[in-house]
Amino acid sequence: MNPKKQQRLILFGGIFLAAAGAVALTLYALRGSITYFYTPSELALLDETPTSPIRLGGLVAYESVEYDRAETGDVVSFTVEDGGAAVVRVNFAGLLPDLFREGQGVVVQGRMTGDGVMTADNVLAKHDENYMPKEVAEALKEQGVWKEDETGS
Amino acid sequence: MSAFFAIIARDVALAFRAGGGALQAVSFFALTIVLFALAVGPDLALMSDIAAPVLWTSALLATLISLEQVYRPDREDGSLDVLAETSDVLALTAFAKATAHWISTGLLLTAATPILALLFNIEGPALWPLLLSLLIGAPGLSLIGSFAAALTAALPRAGLLIAIIVSPLYAPILIFGAGAASAGAAGDPQYGANLALLGASSLFAAIFSPLASAAALRFNLD
Amino acid sequence: MPDAARYTVTLAACDLAVARGGRVIVDGVNLAIEPGDAVVIRGPNGAGKTTLLRAFAGLLTPAGGEVVVSDDRQRVFCGVLNAGKPTLTVNENLRFWAALYGARVAAARAALGLEPVEHRPMRELSTGYQRRLGLARLVLSGRAIWIVDEPTAGLDAASTTAFERLLAEHRARGGAAIIATHEPLDAPGARTLELQP
């Protein structure tokens, strides 16, 4: 085998191995799911509560939002759920985005300050891919076609 | 195949001779880390929180400044012609050049990390994720970087241009590298996934970089 | 030199055109080179000698026509640059090339008289010795077709004669050479071509 052919073989063999390795690693990583935020259920599965700042994503539970107008300013607390058993109670002092409401998807940045309790530095509202006029949304809800879990997540 | 190793040996030797980039890169690495530390101030807890991103960014910048040395000197003194006329598969030659660059910068930076990490209050077990991520990611930095160096081989002052071209391409390696190092230190389960994606990025760079570099070099021979 | 190792490589340029900076500067070049041939190319500065040589060497894609070589791996190009590394010693440079061309150092080093400076870094050498190191690569490569740009620029009379002798030996073994130069070159039987607008 002449050197050129031999080197071509090395090149293509190397490319094939590297490609296989890259695909395998990517599949492995996607199985572990690399996330922009944790959901409450994922957080509950962790062995120990993270001490560093994290992002928490989920839906604001219905009838969970409480405003505490103390002298320190507006403090709001609410529960974030993801349909599983685990929930996280979030305390936040600051401006909430327009989209923030019960049942809405949110991404909360902050630190865990206890088991299932989080102090937020920032609350971001996540909006979904559905765009429609208000009347249509209401009509859909009345007809019962509207599935609540379509929002957020 | 002996040519492959001869190229690596020569480039590594050159990097450590007078005017070579190896010691400059590692000094720059140390300097950036010190400057970061001075800017952050004395908060040790904050320092260990940001150690991984700071060391990763510094390693990236140190790699960046040494990239101009990969192909431009060879183009200027005629060596590139010799490499081209003796190479059977130019992509393998480009791979050898990138490997040599990794040995003389990336590996050196990784080796210097345990000491420099002390400046950011990182020691003991927290060090391992950082070292492992650099070991996996730094070859990717050299591979992608040497592609940008090949594109600009014929340009006399390409340092800034290389930085502009290569920075967006470096983004995945930086994100997954610093992400893995941070997650590993914090005991976060995303450590493995970040490390895997870092490895995938480096392997992907190992595929495209030699081929693209070879194509670029051919047009830079003219 | 053993007579058995005779070269049989030929090179032909057919209607070759080369461009520099997107403009065709040389065209209509037809040239056939047989074993033992030497071609000296002359012409004013900027006429495109170097560009043409690079096309012969296969380092530059022609703007038109083609260069055909009977064996692709038998060309060696030596430009005005010596292709050595200033911080490496003469021996280190030679050994690196030897690894690339799959050849040996000793004969080439002796042929160009480089022994006295073999352990010195290239940047410490005089211009003449640096050029000799550059030319040593032609001999070292063991390739049939030398393509050389200004081989004797910066060489003293004795060194020029030495190069002429090496060239004669190379041709005697069936080797060929294309040389661009402004200087007088004693190469018996060489064809001289002029680049004219």
Added chain:
Amino acid sequence: MAATSLYELANPVRFERIAARAFPVSLIAAALLGAFGLYFALFNSPADYQQGETVRIMYVHVPAAWMAMFCYSAMAISSIAGFVWKHPLADVAAKETAPIGAAFTFLALFTGSLWGKPMWGAWWAWDARLTSVLILFFLYLGYMALWRAIPDKTRAAKLAAILAIVGFVNVPIIKFSVDWWNSLHQPASVLRAGGPSIHADMLTPLFFTIGAYVFGYVALLLASMRNELMARRLARMESASAPSPASLVER
């Protein structure tokens, strides 16, 4: 048919003739569609059930983001065409697409930021979609910088083409980033399995503005390609005074 018309376009003289006619047509189309689109977007489309009036930013933002990716893809495809078919206009098209694409990318980032503040509560978030689009912007800048840095334009065309092709990996990452990672940015609404999830009353103005952006791109591209070709012709005329090609003569 397609092949012949492509090769007809390949001839710069024919291109000039066709472009001279296509340019005003696409400019007018862009203006009309833009006017219709803006009218519908601002006055004749409903507010969103969640976002209220702020949803109207979508009509500027979504087409800009699409064009950002479209332009990069067009650039990469022209670059490949330049290598494979040696198409004389391919590198001109790629080169002139870059600044337009960069402008669209900037517009997408800027309007997205304006939209993000009231909706999400942040001007910027480092999520996968936003980050990958920002990287796209820098890829455009790198591509343009490379073109500018290399004085020899034939070489610049080839090297920039390699860079454009390499950078193309980012385009699928942008498109699928919202599916692969659970990001802050919402998933695709129009091009998705199961049909658009945008109400028809909102889809209409969106299609108008998308049309306006596409024709706007075509008009800008044609204008700048004509400019570039004219500049090259001028450069060639200037170098015509240079000596004619030399040839080898036996002496």
